[in-house]
Amino acid sequence: MSENNEFEQLLEESLVTIHNGEIVEGTVISVKPDEIVLNIGYKADGIITKNEYSNQPVDLTTVVKEGDSMKAKVLKVNDGEGQVLLTYKRLAMEKSNERIKEAFENKEVMKATVASVLSGGLSVVVEETKVFIPASLVSDTYEKDLTKYAGQEVEFIISEFNPKKRRIIGDRKQILIAQKKKMQEELFSRIHVGDTVEGVVKNLTDFGAFIDLGGADGLLHISEMSWGRVENPKKVFNVGDKTKVLIKDIKEDKIALSLKFDDQNPWLNADQKYAIGAVVSGRVARMADFGAFVELEPGVDALLHVSQISKEHVEKPSDVLKVGQEVEAKVVDFKQEDHKISLSMKALASDTAEADEEVVEQSEE
Numbered sequence: 001m002s003e004n005n006e007f008e009q010l011l012e013e014s015l016v017t018i019h020n021g022e023i024v025e026g027t028v029i030s031v032k033p034d035e036i037v038l039n040i041g042y043k044a045d046g047i048i049t050k051n052e053y054s055n056q057p058v059d060l061t062t063v064v065k066e067g068d069s070m071k072a073k074v075l076k077v078n079d080g081e082g083q084v085l086l087t088y089k090r091l092a093m094e095k096s097n098e099r100i101k102e103a104f105e106n107k108e109v110m111k112a113t114v115a116s117v118l119s120g121g122l123s124v125v126v127e128e129t130k131v132f133i134p135a136s137l138v139s140d141t142y143e144k145d146l147t148k149y150a151g152q153e154v155e156f157i158i159s160e161f162n163p164k165k166r167r168i169i170g171d172r173k174q175i176l177i178a179q180k181k182k183m184q185e186e187l188f189s190r191i192h193v194g195d196t197v198e199g200v201v202k203n204l205t206d207f208g209a210f211i212d213l214g215g216a217d218g219l220l221h222i223s224e225m226s227w228g229r230v231e232n233p234k235k236v237f238n239v240g241d242k243t244k245v246l247i248k249d250i251k252e253d254k255i256a257l258s259l260k261f262d263d264q265n266p267w268l269n270a271d272q273k274y275a276i277g278a279v280v281s282g283r284v285a286r287m288a289d290f291g292a293f294v295e296l297e298p299g300v301d302a303l304l305h306v307s308q309i310s311k312e313h314v315e316k317p318s319d320v321l322k323v324g325q326e327v328e329a330k331v332v333d334f335k336q337e338d339h340k341i342s343l344s345m346k347a348l349a350s351d352t353a354e355a356d357e358e359v360v361e362q363s364e365e
Contacts, residue, residue: 018042018084020074023091028068033059036088038070044083048072052087055128056115089128096127097163104158109175112156114149122149124156124170131158133170140176180215184253187215191255193247199257201241209233211245211257218255220245225259227266228298229285266299267339274302274331274341279348281328284321292317294327294343302341304329309345 018024018040026038026046036053038046052075053060064070072086103110112124112131121134133156138146160169191197191213199211199218208221222230230236237243249256274280274296282294282302291305304327306314314320321327333342 018074018077020077022074023071024074024086025069025071028064028066028070031061031064031066033061036060036064036070038072038086040072040084040086042084044078046072046074046084046086048086048088052085052089054089054092055125055130093128096129100126100129100131100158100168101161101163104161107157109155109157110170111153113153114151117146117150122146122154122170124154129163129168130166131156131168131170133172137169137171137173140173140180183215185215187213188250188253191247191250193250195247196244196261197247198242198244201237201239201243204233204237204239206232209237211243213255216253216255218245218247218257220257220259224248224257226298227260227264227300228295266297267336270300270341271334271336274300274334276331276334278331279328280331280343281326284323284325284327286323287317287321289316292321294329296341300339300341302329302331302343304343304345308332308343308347311346311349 024040024042024046026040028036029039029045030037034050036048038048040046048070050058050060053063070088071091072088073091074084075087075090076085078084100110102108110126110131112126114122115125115130116123118132121132121136122138124131124133133154135143135146137159138149154172155175156170156172157174158168159171159174160167162168197213199213201209202212202217203210206222208219209225210217211220220233222233225233225236243259245257245259246261247255248258280296280302282296284304285293285295285301287293289306291303292309293301294304295301304317306317308329309317309320327345328348329343329345330348331341332344332347333340335341
């Protein structure tokens with residue numbers, strides 16, 4: 001046997017033998033944007049194409065460099081050109097499937113970035129394995145538009161694992177429900193009736209506002225928004241507004257809120273401002289057949305009885321007055337406990353007439 005033949009035989013014997021499906025380790029000897037060449041100790045080099053590196057778009061020169069060591073799986077010992085076709089992504093997928101299977105069995109919370117937003121939900125990738133999160137399991141509330149999740153890292157658990165059917169389902173809803181339950185328990189453990197807390201306006205209705213207190217929502221009824229009268233909550237708040245509110249009542253999981261703070265109660269010093277005999281001015285807020293209600297300040301209304309509007313006979317208040325009109329009158333009765341004040345324009349007119357008569361008499365003298 002010649003020396004050349006002996007050398008070739010020794011070389012062949014020193015090289016490894018490989019088979020399809022085998023996992024090999026090699027050293028990167030060349031890398032291009034769409035191809036990696038590995039020295040795997042075989043008579044032919046191993047090739048990893050861009051498609052067999054990852055399911056994600058990638059420039060291979062940015063992820064590996066010459067001299068790096070890599071493990072890959074043999075797809076074909078001979079790709080038709082004398083080279084060994086390798087796959088990196090399928091090996092990574094097998095590893096990630098094992099990782100996902102473990103998380104599924106242990107109900108472990110996983111994290112991954114949303115790779116794409118689909119019509120029926122979100123697709124996330126754990127290493128090289130795709131996990132689908134249906135729209136119904138993305139949130140604990142209905143969300144029409146899921147595009148806001150694109151590129152975001154989300155937490156989820158694996159609720160279904162069947163890699164053979166390529167059905168791996170993620171569930172984010174369960175995590176959110178559990179988190180909210182924990183926050184709710186923490187909130188109810190620390191709040192008490194009479195506390196002042198801060199919240200964010202979550203939703204507005206005709207009858208009030210729902211305030212997110214960080215764990216549970218509280219209802220701020222329209223009647224509790226001011227000591228005065230509020231026509232519509234949307235004229236007072238916008239969704240997203242931050243506000244400090246008073247815990248008025250707690251019944252099981254329901255929280256009633258108020259903005260009527262005791263130190264701001266307009267009736268605290270009303271006996272001084274609206275004592276009997278005081279002349280006051282206000283705005284006609286509403287009318288009934290028996291009289292008009294005059295708002296002296298937000299939260300303090302007084303009754304101007306129809307018989308006290310004028311010296312002349314008045315059939316009904318609307319014959320003389322209109323809502324929004326500013327009037328001046330005299331306080332003829334005040335009841336602090338009942339929050340009732342009675343006014344008289346007739347008495348004020350009489351006082352004015354008597355004063356005018358006195359001035360005339362004094363001038364004649």
